[in-house]
Amino acid sequence: MPSGGSQNDETLKSELLSLALEAARRAGALLRDGRPDDLAVAATKSSPIDVVTEMDIAAEKLITTYLSEQRPDDGFLGEEGASAKGSSGVRWVIDPLDGTVNYLYGLPTWSVSIAAERDGETLAGVVEIPMRGETFRAVLGGGAFLNDRPVGCRPSPPLDQALVSTGFNYVTTVRAHQAAVAQRLIPQLRDIRRGGSAAVDLCDVAAGRLDGYFERGLFPWDLAAGDLIAREAGALTGGRPGDRPSGELAVAASPGVFEPLRALLEEYGAWHD
Structure with missing residues (x-):
């Protein structure tokens, strides 16, 4: 789906969300299924870090390749070095593996975070948490969802x-x-x-x-x-x-x-x- 300047905001937000969801799903599956069983702190000093770095980079490459195929004129800012200005006015802000130390230790609290922004304002965001089986998503002005269920913050206590x-x-x-x-x-x-x-x-x-x-x-x-x-x-x-x-x-x-x-x-x- 090529990018274009004539899209209205709602159509654009819907497209960006759909692409972020798919990119996050793919990256989450790669990280979940590709993590070596023997990845452990007890390994040699450089090995765990090297493997995790490779997984980070692989996940970011998967995300940026997919998004570039769908919207070739967009920009990127990624933790593992993805950087492109783009010409569409949309920039993807990507953390391919947030919670790297948890991932290294085999703890479940890690995620893939993908947001799309325009003019400094985030229009769509997805956080995929594979080990919980949870996908959080939102578009600007559209509420927040966990999988397909609307969510809201707690009533405020003292x-x-x-x-x-x-x-x-x-x-x-x-x-x-x-x-x-x-x-x-x-x-x-x-x-x-x-x-x-x-x-x-x-x-x-x-x-x-x-x-x-x-x-x-x-x-x-x-x-x-x-x-x-x-x-x-x-x-x-x-x-x-x-x-x-x-x-x-x-x-x-x-x-x-x-x-x-x-x-x-x-x-x-x-x-x-």
């Missing part, structure tokens, strides 16, 4: 009853500050979770499995699809006060939890290392 997820950087000095923020935050909440995939955490906020989520150090491919899905499920998302989610800070939560949580994160300096 902050001290909120279950909130976060993630930690792999740079030791950054992790130490993030741990200090978490230590101050834990007494203010019901509890904190650490899932290991930003895209899955954002979708779990959308599905009402978490009251909130925050993280520093994310990239556009970590955020793009999950942020849209969370917003379309009724959650609020942002960064520092007045800002959009970014690498500096990303926050997503049910409406009554969002501002109190963000205020504490601001007070505790969660936006800097």
